[in-house]
Amino acid sequence: MEVPILKQGDFLIATIQAALTDADLLHLRSALLQQVVRCRSRGVIVDVTSLDVMDSFASRTLREIAQMIHLRGAETVIVGIQPEVAFAMVQLGLKLEDVATALDLEEGLAHLKQKSENTA
């Protein structure tokens, strides 16, 4: 299940649309990094609204994505973590501490725009 990555101005938007296997997540990680380089993107949004389970592997991979993209000088925002998924993540001990999160796509974009204005 490949995750489509859309380019919108300076930003990339990856919308997860179905359950992802570990291999799919690793593929998303390398695809996003390549696209960030190719498009000289300043920010990335990963929309996880349709993810019904965020386990330790998914959470670790998202954190790695954010860290790698940060090293490229761009920002990552994870948007749309469902309330039930958030509850399970906290119980499991997954915090995504150093990764920016936002309620939905709109707020994620607002966050990225604000960040890039501050650094411009």
Place this chain on the structure above:
Amino acid sequence: MENEIQVPINSDQDIVTARQKGRLLAVTLGFSSGDATLIATAISELARNIVTYAKSGEIRLTAINGSARQGIRLVAHDRGPGISDIQQALRDGFSTSGSLGLGLPGVKRLVDDFEIVSEKNHGTTVTAQKWKP
């Protein structure tokens, strides 16, 4: 035991299959969607442990009836290397695979009853139960 669902675990694709079947069973048994998410997440972690440490095994999902309550039982069974120190494996932050090391203690927090039986070189069986409130 009737109504047992067995999911062979050999690859990361099977992890997804196991947690989807677990969620479906939980919802069928009348668990709330929040509890079904906890159950699916627990299955995902247990199945991942099988793939990571034992390469292959199985997840068994069963509806259970207590004296006055209903629940679901998750059994993760493998014939892998076994866990040499269970106490250590249940401590937050411990891992022998370079991962986050949150698997087992995390799963324990997601369910109501949790038991590990492991014998070195013979495999591991983790049994977890969650009851409907």
